[in-house]
Amino acid sequence: MLYMKDGGKRTPAGRAVSTLIVAIFRLNGRLLVSGDRLVASLGLSSARWQVLGAIAFAPTPEPVARLARNMGLNRQGVQRIVGELAAEGFVELKDNPHHRSAKLVVMTAKGLKAFDAALRLQTPWVNMLGDGFDAKSIEKAGKLLDELRQRLERSADAADD
Numbered sequence: 001m002l003y004m005k006d007g008g009k010r011t012p013a014g015r016a017v018s019t020l021i022v023a024i025f026r027l028n029g030r031l032l033v034s035g036d037r038l039v040a041s042l043g044l045s046s047a048r049w050q051v052l053g054a055i056a057f058a059p060t061p062e063p064v065a066r067l068a069r070n071m072g073l074n075r076q077g078v079q080r081i082v083g084e085l086a087a088e089g090f091v092e093l094k095d096n097p098h099h100r101s102a103k104l105v106v107m108t109a110k111g112l113k114a115f116d117a118a119l120r121l122q123t124p125w126v127n128m129l130g131d132g133f134d135a136k137s138i139e140k141a142g143k144l145l146d147e148l149r150q151r152l153e154r155s156a157d158a159a160d161d
Helices: 012-042 046-057 064-071 075-087 109-130 135-160
Strands: 091-096 099-107
Touching (some): 012 135, 046 064, 064 099, 099 109
16 A cells, blocks of 8 residues: 555545556666666667667657657756767767757667667567566556656646646
8 A cells, every 4th residue: 555644635546546656666667677687788778778769769850859858858868868879879960950959869870770689689578578468458558658648748738838
């Protein structure tokens, strides 16, 4: 049971979300440690792998600020990682025809090779993690998490207005 001193004001759904958030925090920590171990031999960390993934799955080259926004992270953190990746030849920064100072982040051949290798390492790992679970249940959990993310984004957008 999650320790709460809220005078019982949380709804059942609110209590369940609170418990889920704690579980997500714990899972995130484990995922980062496991991911770091998985891709260390490639010169990557979980954070670097995540940034390479954002670049790889973007439909067009993006500047750091947009990559960060799409990842739900702050620009400064992503900028630091992009700087490290660029210094080691995993990405390069190219001129942006739409903005003079916001360079576009593009994966190099070295970055693509490392990202592809990371995905090959990930396959047996995610298969092991999913073993024994119903794929539809996992998809349903993913939809719930995506809806929670969207609600957080909407509430942040409303707060910014």
